[in-house]
Amino acid sequence: MKDHTGEVIGALxxxxxxxxxxxxIIPFSKTVQKLVESLASQAAIALSNQQLINEQKNxxxxxxxxxxxxxxxxxxxxxxxxxxxxxxxxxxxxAART
Numbered sequence: 001m002k003d004h005t006g007e008v009i010g011a012l013x014x015x016x017x018x019x020x021x022x023x024x025i026i027p028f029s030k031t032v033q034k035l036v037e038s039l040a041s042q043a044a045i046a047l048s049n050q051q052l053i054n055e056q057k058n059x060x061x062x063x064x065x066x067x068x069x070x071x072x073x074x075x076x077x078x079x080x081x082x083x084x085x086x087x088x089x090x091x092x093x094x095a096a097r098t
Contacts, residue, residue, distance in 0.1 A: 001044035009047055012040045 001010035014036060016025050028036070072079025 001040050001047070003044055003048040009044055009051075012036070012043070 001008070001012060003009050014028065016027055018024060019026050068079065068082055071082055
């Protein structure tokens with residue numbers, strides 16, 4: 001499977017099946033081959049999209065960490081406040097659910 005840049009990101013292996021009447025192994029038809037290639041292409045797109053989403057999440061987390069570090073470096077009190085607010089928010093949300 002190749003992504004939009006042509007880089008191989010996965011492999012798909014198909015095993016030819018036997019004929020019903022004599023058990024002889026037969027190759028896939030051109031129609032089946034084209035269908036499988038189309039499905040493999042869609043699978044490659046899905047994998048590529050998932051990788052992009054994961055990379056975006058990592059980038060966002062890195063930016064948030066960078067901003068938090070910058071705030072903490074400027075004012076330790078403000079940095080501690082920024083760390084406490086999400087924890088208190090989660091505590092309030094959990095208390096509201098019960």
